[in-house]
Amino acid sequence: MEKSFNLLHIIQHRRDGYGFALRPQHIQRYREYANIFKEEEEERSYKWSYFIEQQQKSNHSSSSEEERRAKLQAEADELREETVSERGRQEDDSSGKNSDSDGSTKSYPGKEVQLSEQPEKKVQLSEQPENEVQRSEQPEKEVQLSEKPQKEVQLSEEPEKDLKLSEQPEKEVQLSKEPQKEVQASQIPGRETLLSKESDKQGQLLKETKTRKVKSWSWTRPSLHVIENMMSSRVRNIKDLKDRHNTINGDHLPSIKKTVSSGGSSAVEINKELWIKEASDDNVDESTEESSVDSKLGPESFFPWKELEFLVHEGVPKDLRGEVWQAFVGVKTRRVERYYEGLLAEETNTEQSKEHNNSKAAPRKWKKQIEKDIPRTFPGHPALDERGRDSLRRVLVAYARHNPSVGYCQAMNFFAGLLLLLMPEENAFWTLVGILDDYFDGYYTEEMIESQVDQLVFEELILNHLDYLGVQVAWISGPWFLSIFINMLPWESVLRVWDVLLFEGNRVMLFRTALALMELYGPALVTTKDAGDAITLLQSLAGSTFDSSQLVLTACMGYLAVTEARLLELREKHRPAVLVVVEERSKGGRIWKDSKGLASKLYSFKHDPGSLVEEKKVSEGDKSLLESHSSNLDDFLSGLSVDSEVDSLPDPQEHVVWLKVELCRLMEEKRSAVLRAEELETALMEMVQQDNRRQLSAKVEQLEQEVADLRQVLADKKEQEAAMLKVLMRVEQEQKITEEARIGAEQDAAAQRYAVNVLQEKYEKAMAFTWSDGAESAKALSSPRSVSSSVESPRRRIGLFGLGWRDRNKDKDKPSNDDSGTS
């Protein structure tokens, strides 16, 4: 228990730049990518600001801006009345940090609204110098503004807030927060340009989102009106299309199209031209002049779609994202004044009065489910505090009321939660309406038909790309599609996918992204040994797709062939099968067994031939499916043997159908077998190569060993040589010494010879002296002989000595020569 508590505690601090929890195993990679994200963000901020600037220059006259501001002002006044009470209620819920906002809201209700519009004015300010006039018109308001909680936003968005720091009643309360604000201000010093931010800190995010929620509605900044207008016409086209469709089909979907028209903007319905100006929408009365101005300009036909598309593929800057998304979805055109408040009011009224009415059973069920799911939506996200959850609840309840054919479906909670992080409450509601009613029409209804159809379509697409080890692709892609990748990919990637999806206005991006993921990770799946491992691997790989740019570009560039037109075609093909099953099921019929065929029809044919009769029912309702199958397969049909199971089939037509399907399956299997064989072959090759490598490396090792040995030997030899040299030197020294000894001895000999000569002379003198004596001459004759012999003997001794020395010297030289010879 304690362990899990600690874990939770740690996780609280592991959130990404959007305040969403990071899985522990991804923290490292997120950190690696955080800098990349930041760089990309800076780049795209620059590009977008440039783009918007260009668009404004070319498309907006200052007069139209003037109009817009007037309108904005009027809107703000109106908003004041509408939302004050609402806001007051919200403020009551706030705690801690927001406690001071309570007071201010109550004491300055009117200015509060003014304030909530403030960020927009700032935008204008940074774009149009003449806005200064407007500022000076309300100087006292500016001053008073400063003590509002929204100051936090101003703080983070405009540098000149210092000017406004002035007296405030709740100063003491605020003081405690001052340090925090200081930190924030210092964190983001150069925030002049509206696009320059990298709001990575969750604290800041928290503040921004909280403040945003104070506003229940805000207009998009004027700079984005060009994009907004472009998309509005798309919205109207869809509406027209659907209205026509609905009148034909006997509409049971009281969705936005109806409510909009009843909401007082019938002008929309009448306008069927393609690129008509948006200003004629819900605010007809307020903006007629403006509309005329704008339609005169008629810039849409020159609108640089490609450029915008390119920008969208690279991602929408964080601080523009909320408004750009609204522009893409066409919130402005969709919005009906007071509609949202009306829905909420309706809810609270009916709550008490019609509690026992049967028709309210469904709404009650949704309400209950919503309550269950609210705490389970981005649990722990700093923005989803008490107040955030209230907003979430209101948006979801309002949508359920708005479109009872859908009501509430799990997954919406995540969408609404995400949108609320990016925009005010009512804006989030209208964006959600756009996404669910248009982009995902039929997806989240009770039967989830379109969702099932899309899975069949995706299965068909994916079979052309990869083989899945018996993994049914829908197992994985189902959750991907239904959640629009929320919680399936890292947040940066989710948002980038949403950027494109909302821009394109259809579900093509779902398919492209899923295909891109399969392309990116398909090869890795080959290594898995069973379906479970493959799924686990794919899930974990998808969850770590931090390279959002790679993902989006692979999706958008790699799958250009997957177009809305093609998808529509494929959906038409697969829809009947789904419809039949759903219908049968709702009748409580026995077709249930076939619903498995839905997910993979081919499979059930093989494994459950007994159900073929039932399957036939589906088939008949699904002529188009089978026909398209057959058209593909007729060519291959001849010359193929099929299992003996066939014989038991009752009807030849059925037989043919079955054969075709069987054939289809066999071909799929064959293809996948071929694929797998190829993969195995490459794997084998790799293994062989690795084997070779191992041998080579062994050889290299051996050789290296040899080299080392030789080196060792060499070193030994060198040592020996050195020893020899030493010996040699010693010998030479000895030689020198003996030479010296010889010289000494020779000198001795010379000295002795000299002594002998002296003695000889003395002897001869003595002889000569004694010769005269006569008598002594005989004695003397014998003695010289003895003397001569004694003189001779030392000479011989010397000679012997000299020879002996030489011999000895020779002996010593000889072995030393042998030694050096061996070295």
Next chain:
Amino acid sequence: MGCSSSLPDRSTGRLGGLNVSESGGVVDAKNLRVKLVLLGDSGVGKSCIVLRFVRGQFDPTSKVTIGASFLSQTIALQDSTTVKFEIWDTAGQERYAALAPLYYRGAAVAVIVYDITSPETFTKAQYWVKELQKHGSPDIVMALVANKADLHEKREVPTQDGIDYAEKNGMFFIETSAKTADNINQLFEEIGKRLPRPSST
């Protein structure tokens, strides 16, 4: 309790066949591989049971499951067989039932969960039992799980009701608490014991 749900073991090197998912996936007599599906009303704690079993964690603020999520975990039984559970944790909201066949088809085990503090979820559990009896594999092993047993002071479904219903329908019954980890491992061990063993080849 280790998490064995991570990357595949390359050394074994066997590539899965096309049909593995269909059979309930028995590998051999000593190493079983089974597809298990969790069904039950929204918020009864299906995801929490799985997370407790696979990761040993409990997060009271877990998020809503959309569609289905997948995790796997291997356990060793006393008779030294290993069972690898491939667990499909499905979304609880009623309309997602339309997608449930996708996940329970071919499953060898179905774990049907209800919340002891909510009789409504017990009714829903009975719906799922009937549905599986009609459309699941005939030899599917079914377990009826009464979750949130730690909230016994708020209990509204008597234990005996669960036991009786399970007995009547040939299921086995267990009360668990993902929060306290009570009986979670026992649940899966018991399932492992009850799995039909492949006849010796």
